Amino acid sequence: MTPASLSTLPAPSVRRSADDDGQIARTAAARVPVSTHRDRVRAELARYSAAIGLTGIVRRHGSPLLVLDTARVREQLDLLRRELPAAHIHFATKALPHPAVVxxxxxxxxxxxxxxxxxxxxxxxxGVDVGRTLHTHPIRSRADVADAYCSGIRRFVVDNPGELSKLAVLPRDIDVLVRLSFPNPAAxxxxSTKFGATEVQAAALVEQAIGLGVGVAGxxxxxxxxxxxxxxFERAIGRTTRLMSELEARTGARFSVLDLGGGFPIGYDEAVPDLAVLGAGIRNAIAASGRNDTVLLEPGRFVTATAMTLVSRVVGSSDRVDGRWHYLDDGLYGSYSNVLTEGVHPLVFAASELSGSSVPEPARERVTLAGPTCDSVDVIARGVELPVLGEGDLLVSPMxxxxxxxxxxxFNGLEPTPIHVIDAGPLRF
Ligand SMILES: Cc1ncc(COP(=O)(O)O)c(C=O)c1O
Structure with missing residues (x-):
């Protein structure tokens, strides 16, 4: 949608300028009783939207729109570095493979x-120096192996003998990390089911690598x-470091790398523990191992989730047997694919809840929010309490x-939602 066509829509409940945004967000934040997670996120999002002039951005670029703020990526890296200062961060590119993030x-x-x-x-x-990159997919075609090596990759993750043999054709300036599997149904x-070796299988892989002359870094x-x-994290660190010490004693190999992977959480619709809590537990577990390995992290979600804000729009509404439905211009086959593939539940706010207003609180109702495709699975959220919305009104999801x-x-011929990149710098509300 172009900015011109925006002006032909029924007036959405948004403000006119960044200054207005600031004024109104302060009012909204002051009015909102900060009690639930949703309220806290709403107050924070109100301040953030005002600070970056979100409604102005959408007026210029239309909807649906993902606003990518690279300053938030730096902020998350800083948090990880503060809590785990000795660890080397290898961003899991899959989470948001965008040039500005890279x-x-x-x-x-x-x-x-x-x-x-x-x-x-x-x-x-x-222009990234690929030499420091980890290639973690444990199953690769021979062509992928050759391509990765020629591109400069020198460290590969393995979890089975056949794939280790494929790597053994490469020059010996490579090394491998053996991936272990630790089930975590609560995640x-x-x-852990698709990839990863048991401790017994891992021991055999180390013996095989020694026989092939392939270095095992850790x-x-x-x-x-x-x-x-x-x-x-504590369990996995304990079991992995015990295995490393046992195998060193048994085989004479020396390992120097402990890669903790990703998994660090984001508080979508529920609060999650502060990173400081996880960081302290991880630091203690590493210290308890008595080892002195180089620690690697592969965080994906934690680094980029907070960096993008989605703005979508009500295309049409309908009263069904279970109540009112709003159909948006983005959904589960678009930016809300995380609902389908990740099982997460992003919060959705009406823009009017963020901009506040001097007029009385609008009436609220419980609604179903659906995406734009014909598929009945394309439902973003049910039973969400929102102000009464109409065609053209904007909705905002953080994280x-x-x-x-x-x-x-x-699917259904949908265009990818455009990503508009900003760098809002440090934000102190
Ligand atoms: C090998 C590997 N490393 C890192 C990640 C990133 O995980 P997260 O986004 O939970 O931090 C993934 C996610 O699938 C992964 O498969």
Whole structure:
């Protein structure tokens, strides 16, 4: 939608200027009783929207629109570095493979984790020194292996003998990390069933690598995406470091790398523990191992989720047997693909809830929010309490920067939601 066509819509409940935004957000934040997670996120989003002039951006660029703020990526990297200062960060490119994110991460001195040729090409095109990148997909075609090596990748994750043999054809300036599998059914997305070796299988892989003359730098695991307690990290660190010490004693190999993977959580519709809590538990578990390994992290969601804000619009509404439905111009086959593929539930706010108003609180009602496709699975949220909305009104979802646009499809001929990049700098409300 163009800015011109925006003006032909029924007036959405949005403000006219960034100054207005600031004024109104202060009023809204003051009025909102900060009690629930949703209220807290709403107050924060109101201040953020005002600070970046979100409604002005949407007026210029139309909807649906994802606003990507690279300053928020730097902020999240800083948080990780503050809590785990000794760890080397390898951003999981899959979470948001966007050139602006890649440049921001490279400029901040962090590195990358990749799983495919396309991701390597994205980094190379951005001028990244691919030599520090981890290739973590444990199953690769021989062509992928050759391409990764020729592109400059020197460290590969393995979890089975056949794939280790494929890597053994490469020159010996490569090394491997053996990926272990630790089930975590409580995670938002348990990654332990598709990939990862048991400790017994890992021991055999180390013996095989020694026989092939392939260096084993150390071990990796992923405790599961959206892991909200420290216990899975503590367990995985304890078991991995014990295995490393046992295998060193048994085989004479020396390992130096402990890769903790990703999994750091984001508080979408529920609060999650502060990173400081997870950080302290992880630091203690590493210290308790008595080892002195180089620690790697592969965070994806944590680095980019807060960096994108989605603005969508009510295209039409209908009263169904279960109440009022609003049909938006983005949905589960678009930016809300994280609902479908990740099982997360992003909060959705009416823009009018963020901009506040001097007029009395609008009436509210419980509604169903659906995406624009014909598929009945394309329902973003049910039973959401929102102000009464009409055609053209804007909706805003924060924390839409991880596994959203990247997992969207073109189903029903939908165009990808445009991504508008800003750098809002440090924000102090
Ligand atoms: C190997 C690997 N590393 C890192 C990540 C990033 O995980 P998260 O986004 O939970 O931090 C993933 C996610 O699927 C992964 O498969």
């Amino acid at each position: 440049s921001t991460i490279a400029e901040a001195g962090a590195s990358f984790e990749v799983a495919s040729r396309g991701e390597i090409a994205l980094l190379s095109d951005a 938002g997305c348990d990654l 071990f990796s695991f992923h405790v599961g995406s959206q892991t909200t307690t420290v216990a899975p 839409m920067g991880a596994y959203t646009s990247v997992t969207a499809s073109g």
